[in-house]
Amino acid sequence: MxxxxxxxxxxxxxxxxxxxxxxxxxxxxxxxxxxxxxxxxxxxLSPEELRADLDQLYQGLQAAHYDLYARQSEEAYDRLYSELREALNVPxxxxxxxxxxxxxxxxxxxxxxxxxxxxxxxxxxxxxxxxxxxxxxxxxxxxxxxxxxxxxxxxxxxxxxxxxxxxxxxxxxxxxxxxxxxxxxxxxxxxxxxxxxxxxxxxxxxxxxxxxxxxxxxxxxxxxxxxxxxxxxxxxxxxxxDPWFTFNGYARKAEMLEGGVAYLQPGPFYGIENPQNPWDPSAFHAFIDESFETFLEADAEALLIDLRQNPGGDNSFSDHMIAWFADEPFKFASSFAIRSSEQSMASNQARIDLNPGSEEGISGDLARGYEATPFGETFTFDLPFARPRRGSQFEGPVFVLVDRYSFSNAVNVAALVQDYGFAEVMGEETSDLATTYGAMETFTLDHSGLTVGYPKAMIVRASGDLSDRGVVPDTFIRGPNFATSDVVLERTVEVIRQRME
Known part of the structure; x- marks a missing residue:
């Protein structure tokens, strides 16, 4: 689907x-x-306005991007900039x-x-x-x-x-x-x-x-x-x-499979239930709590968390899920370094203006970091540890299923549970990186009104691994190019049951 x-x-x-x-x-x-x-x-727009926006685009990326020249040289970028500027000669x-x-x-x-x-x-x-x-x-x-x-x-x-x-x-x-x-x-x-x-x-x-x-x-x-x-x-x-199977990564689903395997598809780590306030985690937290309580009542022996085709979201959602089976404090990154810039300061302030209460939270911490750090230099943002849930937890083996379409915070979750040993990761390698340039901010081009996104931070996975790779599964399960049923899930559950024997 x-x-x-x-x-x-x-x-x-x-x-x-x-x-x-x-x-x-x-x-x-x-x-x-x-x-x-x-x-x-x-x-x-006139050629002059187009060139002015290209100038602003390049200068903005140079100033605010954590490392614009990480994978292309400054010389190559300058050459492309000159070529495009010359080509922008018609409205x-x-x-x-x-x-x-x-x-x-x-x-x-x-x-x-x-x-x-x-x-x-x-x-x-x-x-x-x-x-x-x-x-x-x-x-x-x-x-x-x-x-x-x-x-x-x-x-x-x-x-x-x-x-x-x-x-x-x-x-x-x-x-x-x-x-x-x-x-x-x-x-x-x-x-x-x-x-x-x-x-x-x-x-x-x-x-x-x-x-x-x-x-x-x-x-x-x-x-x-x-x-x-x-x-x-x-x-x-x-x-x-259609003879082929399609998967909906946006669904939220919790059910018991045969053989004592609990199946949880958390869906996006943001509030799809309330598009007007997508960062309110209350409905998601309630879904997670109800799901785990159901699994415990059913005496589930193993848990499979399905993150295939998951678009990601925010760790304020996913941490609550992980807390149900974590056995030590955790955080999704070992290092979170941010480049200070006028663009990022303005983008962060815009969030505070929309939600004044956020000044007491992460947005306020970021604002103080920008104020204390000269533009162009970096500062380390100290992520707090999340803690295992007090009271009942799921104590059986946990498995996390990912694929090439697992993105953003879904990749962070898979990397975190792998690095801390909370779960075994299965599926295919994620295409999105586990250590990455991220925490995207935006600025707007003056004449076109186009929105430019850029990474303000270097985020290193919990293990400290700096490799330019996605999450590599502990157990590799890749589906065919097309299939008439969910063969990946079928094979994954089969492997889990073999582990339980």
Whole structure:
């Protein structure tokens, strides 16, 4: 269901306007979008205004990003900046400049450095009748396999070898420049979720594409695949008798499985129950408490916490869950270093202004840290330890299941329980990093009004491991490219039961 939801959300595609060349648009050229992709009343910016925003973007990242040049040299960034500045020589609307500025932010290969809004532009484009290639892939070791397809002639399990005569290795590299990612694995994972949108970003609106496809039986063929609009795709989704299993990572679920295994899917670590106040943990805490009390009453012998496709959230939610089985005080990071900057100080103050009571909490501590630390220097933010729950706890073995779509605080949870020995981690390696540049803040570009996100902190996992990797499972369980049932969960539960024998 989760992937299908993304398909309906992201795959609202493109009309057959003038097609951009297959070589992909130059870095300084946005996709050729129709008028309905723009926000109402959106006015074009002059080249001078565009360049001023690019200047502000680069200077802001230099000042506030924890380490802008961690994965790209200053020389390379300066060269790209000069090239883009020269290319900004015609008026653009903010929704067009967004794609250019995002490529600039993504150049640094840091996931939390990005210019927000490409998904909103794509959504308007789809809502207006724009067409896209309705295919969702799994990218493994540079190979592209179809997991969902609403395009005639392409089936789940097929491997896409080429698009418009160019091998997929070329396309992956081309599409990856549009996503902010720390490494190729994370870039591939993000492309899986946004493939139609990023394909549009490079080709512009087109009526069809030629796909070279190899079936599971080994037969190879070329298919002229028509792009379709959102209405057509929605109809095909409704009509499809999907043979493949899809997973909803946003659900909250607690149940007893056969053999004494308690199953907990906590869902996002933020308040989906109250979108107006998503950082109120009270409803989540109540769900967790009720779940564990039910498990204890049922004499559960083992606990499986499912964090697959979990978008993350805040540790004020997850710490409460971990406290039910932790046997010592814990915190999600061994080091949390923050770079002081005017941008971060302003972003933090904006939160305090919206919620004056936060001045007595973490936001107030951050404000005092910024005041005491000259801009450009770093200070250490001391995270308090969370403590095991007083009273009853779950004392049996705990297992945590993750996958490539476990992000943000879900990765922190997996790393924490692994580092403290609270649980055995199972599944596939997370694409999001366990030690990372994070704690994202934002600033706004003066002329376009675009929001720039950047990492203000270096967050080191509890073990102190500085490796640029995700959480590597203790027990590796990877599912097939597509399946008719939840084979990963089935295999995980089977392994847990073997552990219990």
């Amino acid at each position: 989760y992937r299908r939801f993304l398909a309906s959300l992201l795959c609202c595609s493109v009309t057959a306007c003038a097609a951009a060349p297959d070589a992909g648009s130059p870095l300084g050229q946005p996709p050729a979008l129709p008028d309905y992709a723009f926000a109402e009343g959106e006015a074009a 653009m609307k903010p929704s067009e400049a967004l794609f250019v500025f995002q490529r600039f932010a993504a150049f640094g290969h840091i996931a939390h450095a990005r210019v927000e809004g490409t998904g909103e532009v794509y959504g308007r484009y789809r809502d207006g009748g724009g067409k896209a290639l309705s295919i969702y892939p799994r990218i493994r070791d540079g190979r592209v396999f179809v997991t969902q397809s609403y395009t005639d002639g392409v089936a789940p399990g097929d491997e896409i070898l080429a698009i418009n005569g160019e091998p997929m290795s070329v396309w992956i590299e081309r599409l990856s420049r549009n996503v902010s990612a720390d490494n190729d694995y994370l870039a591939a994972t993000l492309l899986e979720l946004t493939f139609p949108m990023n394909l549009l970003t490079e080709t512009g609106p087109v009526g069809s594409m030629t796909l070279s496809v190899r079936s599971e039986s080994g037969d190879t063929k070329d298919i002229v695949a028509a792009t379709i609009d959102a209405e057509t795709q929605a109809a095909r989704i409704a009509e499809a008798d």
